[in-house]
Amino acid sequence: MKRRTAVLTAGALTGAVALTGCSASGAGPQRAELSVSASYMPQPVSADMAAGFLTITNKGGAGDELTSVSSDVAGQVTMHSTTGGAMTEKSSFAIPAHGRLVFRSGGNHLMFEGLKRAPKQGQKVTLRLGFAASGPLTVEMPVRATTYNPSTGH
Amino acid sequence: MRKKTFTAAVLVAAATLTLSACGNGDDTASPVTVVSDGSGAHKAATVLDQPFTKPDLALTDTHGKTYDLRKETKGHPTLVYFGYTHCPDICPTTMSNIAVAKKSLPQAEQNDLRVVFVTTDPGRDTPAELGKWLKGIDPRFIGLTGDFAKIKAGARSLGISVEPTTKDKNGKLVSVHGTQVVAFSPRTDAGYVLYGEDTTVDDYTKDLPKLVRGAKP
Numbered sequence: 001m002k003r004r005t006a007v008l009t010a011g012a013l014t015g016a017v018a019l020t021g022c023s024a025s026g027a028g029p030q031r032a033e034l035s036v037s038a039s040y041m042p043q044p045v046s047a048d049m050a051a052g053f054l055t056i057t058n059k060g061g062a063g064d065e066l067t068s069v070s071s072d073v074a075g076q077v078t079m080h081s082t083t084g085g086a087m088t089e090k091s092s093f094a095i096p097a098h099g100r101l102v103f104r105s106g107g108n109h110l111m112f113e114g115l116k117r118a119p120k121q122g123q124k125v126t127l128r129l130g131f132a133a134s135g136p137l138t139v140e141m142p143v144r145a146t147t148y149n150p151s152t153g154h
Numbered sequence: 155m156r157k158k159t160f161t162a163a164v165l166v167a168a169a170t171l172t173l174s175a176c177g178n179g180d181d182t183a184s185p186v187t188v189v190s191d192g193s194g195a196h197k198a199a200t201v202l203d204q205p206f207t208k209p210d211l212a213l214t215d216t217h218g219k220t221y222d223l224r225k226e227t228k229g230h231p232t233l234v235y236f237g238y239t240h241c242p243d244i245c246p247t248t249m250s251n252i253a254v255a256k257k258s259l260p261q262a263e264q265n266d267l268r269v270v271f272v273t274t275d276p277g278r279d280t281p282a283e284l285g286k287w288l289k290g291i292d293p294r295f296i297g298l299t300g301d302f303a304k305i306k307a308g309a310r311s312l313g314i315s316v317e318p319t320t321k322d323k324n325g326k327l328v329s330v331h332g333t334q335v336v337a338f339s340p341r342t343d344a345g346y347v348l349y350g351e352d353t354t355v356d357d358y359t360k361d362l363p364k365l366v367r368g369a370k371p
Contacts, residue, residue, distance in 0.1 A: 051242035
């Protein structure tokens, strides 16, 4: 209940931003306005680990950083970037003002380790995202088919 | 070839960001249309002018037996991928995409096809671990493990660069997977088509009927 109020407030603020942001004066609000979309977890092939993807959009005039991720299904969730087949664990990811932070297959990804149960297609897992400046966000992440492709939707 | 496509994708992404930024104040410029433009021209397969010779690779399969890649896959359409099981993203996706696409083939062709997963992390991927993992994807897939130097040389002969598992600053083991699936022809036994890691189930479903005949996709 408490959480829902916070989200509504964020929504209202975003609306206000749309009215005042990007105007000729160029004076954007000096804070991040974060929202999460396109989240999913491909059903893992074993109960050892899973990946997760999502997009964090920042409509605000200040940047922020994703600094922590936790989940009800995993002992630990870590953040990784991927370059040429090698992944590197990162302690934070920048979310630019008026920009996006994208976790997508083949690029940045969330890694769920120490799974308490094997997530199955059709279920949801709960994520809690922590930020350097903004308050935490809770995400209900759907579990999709192992072969799910967000660009085709199946 | 692959790199060129990737660069183009980055440019499209950059263009999208530019559009969605507040610069021009034009709300009607929808970045979504820009993104969908790229997908129409997408072609998964890269057909090689100079095919690769199948690597001379004898490793251990998931039953603990020696598996000689050239001998066992001779005359069979064969897909080879280098990856590891402690890989949350691309390795299971790549293998699962192939597994799902394979089901669209007639049974005789499914039996003919060899899909070989070679681990780049032999320290953790024992025959038993590999077998357990592949069972969750397709029990008929072949998993190979063994000496890393051999694996690396085999990968290198296919233009695939892999590195040994290392420890990162937190003491966690980090492994490296290949970024390509190599398709070998049943007619020539040469590796003549490459698939990048963004290849979808639909791409494989479309191409497998040609690959099992050794035809160009």
